[in-house]
């Protein structure tokens with residue numbers, strides 16, 4: 084039963100079935116800051132275990148790129164649908180506790196896979212969108228994918244928030 088973990092994932096690029104979860108976080112160390120990451124496999128039941136941990140040497144602007152893209156996209160939507168309420172902004176206050184970043188990648192080809200959480204505020208289990216048991220509208224998006232999921236109409240309705 085569990086020989087295609089997790090959730091029936093098959094990478095459309097390389098055909099792999101395994102996924103890795105990575106968490107990246109920043110530590111303020113005096114005037115400098117350090118980035119660390121830990122990672123491990125995502126299991127068939129959507130739990131994950133971090134098996135490795137290391138300091139990230141290249142302190143590139145991992146806060147910068149996504150922000151630029153996000154704001155570009157925000158301007159784009161505003162220009163094209165000025166009257167639509169932007170309900171996805173309701174997620175914003177919860178998007179940066181601890182400034183941690185989570186990534187899900189194909190364990191074989193390292194392609195980044197979008198994913199969400201079974202509970203709000205990055206709680207519960209991790210559900211990559213390419214798993215067969217991913218159900219749009221029932222999964223809470225990883226904050227980095229809010230814009231993308233908003234575009235795909237995958238976001239939960241705000242009134243479903245417990």
Ligand SMILES: [Zn+2]
Nearest residue numbers: 094097189192
């Ligand atoms: Zn792959």
